[in-house]
Amino acid sequence: xxxxxxxxxxxxxxxxxxxxxxxxxxxxxxxxxxxxxxxxxxxxxxxxxxxxxxxxxxxxxxxxxxxxxxxxxxxxxxxxxxxxxxxxxxxxxxxxxxxxxxxxxxxxxxxxxxxxxxxxxxxxxxxxxxxxxxxxxxxxxxxxxxxxxxxxxxxxxxxxxxxxxxxxxxxxxxxxxxxxxxxxxxxxxxxxxxxxxxxxxxxxxxxxxxxxxxxxxxxxxxxxxxxxxxxxxxxxxxxxxxxxxxxxxxxxxxxxxxxxxxxxxxxxxxxxxxxxxxxxxxxxxxxxxxxxxx
Numbered sequence: 001x002x003x004x005x006x007x008x009x010x011x012x013x014x015x016x017x018x019x020x021x022x023x024x025x026x027x028x029x030x031x032x033x034x035x036x037x038x039x040x041x042x043x044x045x046x047x048x049x050x051x052x053x054x055x056x057x058x059x060x061x062x063x064x065x066x067x068x069x070x071x072x073x074x075x076x077x078x079x080x081x082x083x084x085x086x087x088x089x090x091x092x093x094x095x096x097x098x099x100x101x102x103x104x105x106x107x108x109x110x111x112x113x114x115x116x117x118x119x120x121x122x123x124x125x126x127x128x129x130x131x132x133x134x135x136x137x138x139x140x141x142x143x144x145x146x147x148x149x150x151x152x153x154x155x156x157x158x159x160x161x162x163x164x165x166x167x168x169x170x171x172x173x174x175x176x177x178x179x180x181x182x183x184x185x186x187x188x189x190x191x192x193x194x195x196x197x198x199x200x201x202x203x204x205x206x207x208x209x210x211x212x213x214x215x216x217x218x219x220x221x222x223x224x225x226x227x228x229x230x231x232x233x234x235x236x237x238x239x240x241x242x243x244x245x246x247x248x249x250x251x252x253x254x255x256x257x258x259x260x261x262x263x264x265x266x267x268x269x270x271x272x273x274x275x276x277x278x279x280x281x282x283x284x285x286x287x288x289x290x291x292x293x294x
Contacts, residue, residue, distance in 0.1 A: 002274070003071075003072065003075055005035060005038075005039050006068040006071060006072055007025075007072065008021075008025060008032060008035050008036065008039075009036065009039060009047065009064065009065075009068060010065065010068055010069065010072070011024055011025055012032070012036060012048070012055065013048075013055075013057055013061065013065050016054040016055045016056070017053070017054065017055065018032055018033055018036075018055070036048070043060070043064070045058070045060040046058050046060065046061075047060055047061035047064060048061055074276065075276060078276055078278075078279070090118040090120065090121055090279060090280055090283060091118070091120035091121060091280065092120075092121055092122075092278050092279060092280030092281070093121070093122045093123065093124070093278075093280070094121065094122075094123040094124075094143055094144070094280055094281050094284055095123070095124050095126070095141065095142045095143045095144075096111075096123065096124070096125050096126070096142065096143065096144045096145065096146070097125075097126045097127075097128065097132075097133030097134075097136060097137060097142045097144070097145035097146065097147075098125055098126070098127055098133070098145070098146045099127075099128075099129075099130055099133065099146060099147055099148050099267070100127070100224065100225055100244070100245040101146070101148050101165055101242060101244040101245060101267050102163060102165055102166075102242070102243065102244025102247060102267075103146060103161050103163055103165065103244065103267035104146065104244065104247070105247070106161060106163060106267075107125075107146050107269075110284075110287060110288060110291070111123060113287075114283075114284055114287055118280070118283070121280045126142060128223075128224070129198075129223040129224065130147050130148065130151055130198060131198065131223075133145045133147065134147070134151075137156075137270070137271075137272065138155070138272070140272075140275075143271065143277065143278070143281045144269060144270070144271045144281065144284070144285070145269070145270050145271075146161075146267055146268075146269055147267065147268055147270055148165060148242065148265060148267055148268075149265045149266050149267070149268060150200040150201070150203070150204050150265065151200060151268065152200070153268060153270055155272065155273060156270035156271060156272055156273060157270065157271050157272075157273055158268045158269065158270045159268060159269040159270075159285075159288055159289060159292060159293060160266050160267075160268050160292075161266060161267045161268065161269065161292055162266075162292060163266075163267070164264035164265070164266060165242040165243070165244055165264060165265050165266065165267060166242060166243045166244075166258055166262065166263075166264050167240070167241070167242055167243075167258075167259050167263040167264065167265070168182075168183065168240075168241070168242075168243055168256050168257050168258040168259050169183045169188075169191070169238045169239065169240060169241075169256070169257045169259065170225075170228075170232050170238060170239040170241050170246060170254050170255070170256055170257075171232065171238045171254065171255055171257060172232050172233050172234070172235045172238070172253065172254060172255075173252075173253055173254060173255055174233075174235060174253075175235055175238070177191070177238065177255075177257065178255050180257055181257070182257050182258050182259070182260045183257040183258070183259055183260065184259075184260050185208060185210040185211065185259050185260065185261065185263075186210050188211065188216060188240075188259075189211070189214045189215060189216055189217065190217070191217065191237075191238055192217050192219045192236070192237040192238065193216055193217060193218050193219065193237055193238060193239070193240055194218075194219065194220045194221065194222055194228050194231060194232070194236070194237040194238065194239040194240070195216075195218055195221060195222075195239070195240040196221065196222065196223070196240075197221035197222075197223070204265075205240065208263065219236065219237045220236070220237060222239070225239065225241055225245040225246065225249075226249065229249070229250075229253075229254060232254050233253040233254060241256075242265070243256050243258070269285075269288055271285060
């Protein structure tokens with residue numbers, strides 16, 4: 001439900017007539033009728049009784065009217081407070097989930113700049129698996145999240161970050177593979193592998209053309225890369241990962257081999273749809289959009 005749709009609904013409820021409401025909203029009656037019908041379909045319930053010239057609210061319509069009035073009041077109040085505070089010091093708290101990736105540094109740099117610009121803003125970063133982060137985001141425990149594609153983002157607004165994440169193999173320096181500077185994708189089926197258990201990642205790997213109809217030797221799965229450093233070092237298996245996940249770690253006993261032909265994905269900044277962001281979170285999102293949106 002968009003704020004715009006709620007405003008349309010309230011005007012129709014007040015005017016009790018599509019034509020009058022459309023005139024007030026400066027749109028055509030057919031357009032307004034389609035918008036109201038779309039709202040009813042998305043909610044799975046009729047909002048108006050259409051048996052007379054005047055539209056009457058159903059029980060569902062009465063319920064939505066009260067909720068819509070509350071939501072719009074809060075929205076208008078928040079926008080006013082945000083605009084009023086532009087001339088003042090921005091304050092508040094931002095909770096962010098972040099996967100292990102090269103773009104984690106991008107997030108850190110943006111936070112560093114933002115806090116320098118708004119010293120009264122505080123933040124917390126939750127690092128974990130994509131599943132853990134998405135769960136906390138859905139529960140409202142996080143405001144934003146930096147996730148690695150492929151990931152389902154239908155429920156979220158998303159901003160694709162431009163820096164690509166390169167896929168490859170983390171191998172032991174004691175392995176025969178360490179003499180290589182890259183790994184051909186056709187070689188993967190013959191190597192004991194450690195990889196993410198995420199369904200999206202598994203599907204991505206099996207969709208690579210060179211691996212069609214070939215079975216990978218997956219000896220184990222992992223959620224966070226630091227859990228498998230010792231397993232890789234001791235040659236239990238080589239880990240399929242992105243290069244950025246190994247950043248800022250002791251890599252003296254392991255080596256990253258990029259996959260050839262090169263395979264890359266992106267990180268995305270996401271936040272929940274139909275959720276009112278606090279002024280500090282909204283300003284931080286705007287900073288990202290201004291920096292990276294084409």
